[in-house]
Amino acid sequence: MLVIRHFEEELIALHAEGHARGHFHVCIGQEATAVIALSFAGPGDYLFTTHRNHGHLLARGAEPGRLYAEIMGRRDGYNGGKGGTLHTVYPAGGFHHTSSIVGGIIPIAAGTAYAARARNTGALSVCLFGDGALEEGAAPEALNIASLWKLPVLFLCENNGKYGPGAASGAEQSRTMAAYPLTDLPRAYKIPAIQVDGTDAAEVFRAASEAVAKIRRGEGPQFIEAQTVRWPGNESNWPVAPIATRLPLAWDPGPVPERQREWYRSCDPVLLFARELVARNVASREELARIEEEVLAQIDEAAKFAIASPLPDPAEALRDVFAPMERA
Amino acid sequence: MRELAYYEAKLEALREIIAGDDRVHYIADVGTGFMGLSAQRVRFAEIAREFPERVIAPPISELAFCGLAVGAAMAGLRPVVDLITASFALEAWPQIVNEAANAFYMSAGKTRVPVVFHLLHGLRGGGAAQHSHSPQAMLWNCPGLEIVLPSSPRDVKGLLKTAVASDNPTVFIDHTQLFNVMGEVPEEDEPIPFGKADIKRKGADVTVVATSLMVQRSLAAAERLAEEGIEVEVVDPRTLVPLDFETIMASVEKTRRVVVADECHRSCGVAAELLARIAEAGYDKLAAPIRRVARLDVPVPYSVPLEEAISPTEERVAEAIRASVR
Ligand SMILES: Cc1ncc(C[n+]2csc(CCOP(=O)(O)OP(=O)(O)O)c2C)c(N)n1
């Protein structure tokens, strides 16, 4: 979680310095969902994510340096600079195709689940998408098929709209989705669905472990809606961090500008988790501080690695349009 | 005549259109619609606030809201639907291509569909494969759609007026990289008719037929080539459907050399179709092989040097022109 947080905050700084271009999205505020839920995925499972993908790849062990390199369009990026922030892949961690088209991956995740069952590999698919993806027709169509054919797929909807600017003030109800709660939608297709607090690592843990166990037992698709409160840095079209996160904010959010302080006090999954670890004597503040120092050093290193990585050879642009025939 | 930035002319047109006709309903994400992610998007948000009843933000449901606009157009409104990034129009293909484009013909001329689809096409710098489409050639392969590609402040205003006034489904394809182009725009209302090409620069040596952003790149290339003694004529069809082929051919017959510059992929692109028509009509009149400058036939890569490698740049337009007079 801490790696994701510091990765994203540093990315915002790198972007501002001109190291990356274009539009990008960060996973701040949604760290617990990815880290906990994806811990139940096995090595052969198929994972899918969206425009908001950095945290998901990091949760599966992607190297921050290579991920930065991709976001900066460098040669050492996971896609060799061809994909960029919107399309990062990390096949070793199960991410084979990342789509920036809202809803694009939902049917595809059903497809890898279909193949896994046909080939009897025991693999499942995990499909991570935003609440907005349910507004696309592809979503209900794929939910229906997944349910009819009892496909081994976990639909994990990261609803980051709670109380956010996309929702009516003070309400969870989105202005652009009539189905409420969102879990009504999968339930209409007879897919078991559960709502969890996406900032509560323990709750995500229970829901994800149960859902994955059911899928592995052959009970068909499962749906989890993980609710998080939109990080205030996402208010504009480009993310802006109100403060550089440091774990001591968990005990004293005083340094956070007042307008955003409440989010850091009660909606921040990273700080909530840190507070809990200390409260339950799992770790001391000093131990956490040491871990944070290590993570910050790792991120610093990663940024340097990416900045030093060369740009790809222009001739690369013409490669990879078609797969060469694999020889036996 | 007064000078305006392209984005000012575009915003002015939209405001006048919405204010002047209460049948116009604008369906768009207010945060990113019409002006895309450009700095001017806040100016569109102001228009949205001014007409809260008729500028409406839909769910992320391109297929449904495009279809809804088709229906609303059949029933007396003049909807303008904003797909924003042209790539998102692919989500709505069945409604644009198979419903809107066909309705008038299938009903033997009884059912009109006066809808406008607004798209921002092309290489925008970092859009990568899924946000960089230029679907004008794909759409040109679907009879029944009017296709508009403005390239100057005057044109964007006048063509948008005509698009909304048109009784046919119209795809209005714009490019964010045009937004800061400056140019003369008359104070008075001046709708620009469809099917009337504009000679953006006169020249005797080579005809460049260019669309959208490629018009501006071709003008810049022409400026440089003038210093080398090559006089380039730049012809902007402004609408592909209907197409003013006469003006294009008259220029080609005068210069006897032609380059077509367009941002679609090379194969089966807009340039390919224009060159086929020119070759059909006047192969014997040409003094040099025809040439096209287009996006190379690969999905769009993200990284700067990779994107540059496949782009129809000003330099590549200049190169093609030089080759044509050599
Ligand atoms: C088909 C399509 N339409 C529109 C967009 C533009 N777009 C990018 S992100 C986004 C919002 C998505 O919301 P949600 O799925 O909730 O994800 P979040 O950004 O909140 O994580 C939109 C509309 C897109 N990428 N694809």
Ligand SMILES: [Mg+2]
């Ligand atoms: Mg969302």
